[in-house]
Amino acid sequence: MRYTYGVLDKVIGVQPSPGLCIGDDMMTNFTIKTDNLQNFLNSLGKDLADVVINVNDNGISAEVGRDTHYIKRSMDCGVTKTGSINISDLPKCKSFLNTCKKVEVSVTQNSRTGTLHIRTDGTSLQLPTSSYIQSQDKVGLISKLIKQSQENMWQTWHSQKLNYHAKVSGDSLKPATNFSKVLGGKFACKTEFDPQGKELVIRGGTKSKGTMFVKAPLFDIASPSISAKSAFDSWLPELLNNLPRGDLYIYTGDETVLVLEQPETNFLMVVIDQEYEED
Secondary structure, three states: EEEEEOOHHHHHOOOOOOOOOOOOOOOOEEEEEHHHHHHHHHOOOOOOEEEEEEEEOOEEEEEEEEOEEEEEEEEEHHHHHHHHEEEOOOHHHHHHHOOOOOOOEEEEOOOOOOOEEOOOOOOOOEEEOOOOOOOOHHHHHOOOOOOOOHOOOOOEOEEEEEOEEEEEEEHHHHHHHHHHHOOOHHHHHHHHEEOOOOEEEEEEEEEEEEEEEEEEEEEEEEOOOEEEEEEEEHHHHHHHOOOOOOOHHHHHHHHOOOEEHHHHOHHHHHEEOEEEEOO
């Protein structure tokens, strides 16, 4: 089986951003419960090296864009000054939060390249910051595609049809996160939106080395009567571990992206499909 990336890098006239974030020279500050910030950062994906946190009057939000996926999350918190905060060393930031015994932390930065300050009552961490944030490389490109899709009610993704719509419980998808424990670190992953069976089937592995299935019930289905299939890699099960609790809207099509959205929490995830040929 041969894999190549899907439609993302084929979009004509839409170029990736250079990895720079928008920021001003005013101090940006927010306060938040320590465990809430930990959950927020962990929900943006595994092995993430850096991130930009946008701070507005309603709280914080962040977007991550890669060749494989896009994630956007938001969270309420106390805001002193709006703006953006660059975290260049996310693993070190997470490690510090794990040591914090205080309930609340304050996060401050006076410019996008200024020193990042994370403080509790008796402990603080200062981290240098780079103007280049790798996790932002594809955000501009994917955001434009998302805007186009939202304008047509998620009926298309670029030139491809997204004519399979339904709702699904996030908890019903999460058993797929165990694929790597059973199948190992490298495996192919495919999905089947089955309107007749009213389920989304996620399949990992190969017939020769073993196959694992997860079947998630679908409801409020609006789609053609035949099934739609797409191919991914081992990143799909890993990303499903980041889903919020509750029901999500699912939008997909035949051999195209998988979109999962929860508007009430401003959560959005787009998992990029792959083109493939069977040997």
